[in-house]
Amino acid sequence: MKQLLKFSLLSLLVIILVSGCNTSNGKEDIFKYKDSFVGDNSAVGNIVRQLQGAEHFQDFELKTKDKPYGVILNYDWLNSEQKYKEAAIHNATFIFALVQNVDWITFNFDDQEYKITKENLQDWYGEDLSGLSEDELHSLTQRYLDAEDKINQLFD
Template sequence: MWRMTKISMLPLLILLILNGCNAINANDNDIFQYKDSYVGDNSAVGNIVSQLPEGKHLNGFELKTNEEPYGIILNYQGIATGDYKKIAINNATFIFTLIHNVEWVTFNFNNEDNEEYNVTKEKLQKWYEKDLSEFTNVDDLNSFIQEYLQDDSKVNQYFEQ
């Protein structure tokens, strides 16, 4: 009887192990699965911006697709402290890398100063001196961005141009 129980438990154990592996893969949100999305794809844009830094503080977004150039307005609320300029550059870089036809992003930080930053794809690529569509994975893009964000004067330079 004991032997029969052990044999019948083996398939159950295998199913549990396989299901556990599958759950791990499902939670592995590789943001680059959305590469070459379009600004009109509300679901893809929502998934992208929610995975970016401060995504948990995103208080809605608007897709501007009625006329070119197409853009996105992101509204953040509840970010306690932070360098909003760096958040804007970082998140815009990901958005321009992943979303094929977006040309501008406006970041509204509903903090005590109600800061707003506008980032355009053309200006950001000139600042980086690189075509952002060439990136194919998160690690390379993060490393690239961090090189530029380390220098506060360079960050401020982008917004002063």
């Protein structure tokens, strides 16, 4: 009985040490979904669950019957209009960079709706998003999201 207890405690200690060495902290590499398609609901869902406002994300719809293909994202999130716009731009940037054939995304927050097309967002940035790395996307979004007038320009 004593040996069983020692073995159990030792096993528990090993499990704790091994799980403590996990560097991902439960977060996946979002770029493993690079080159996904809008029809792959698992990939789209996993991408969205790693972006801004993920804790408020409720559900989504994929619009793949007719071109242009799109995604509707629904959030249960009470926040300011500016925060909604920032989240929509940030998340659209990553989705357009990772999902090959998505042409538009509609973001539904509690009382606001924003539709962003890939063409408009890339024109706004002045860059093609598909070839950018994760660090480049973060840098690009941060540079543009720091200017409130620039944000509002996209939605006018």
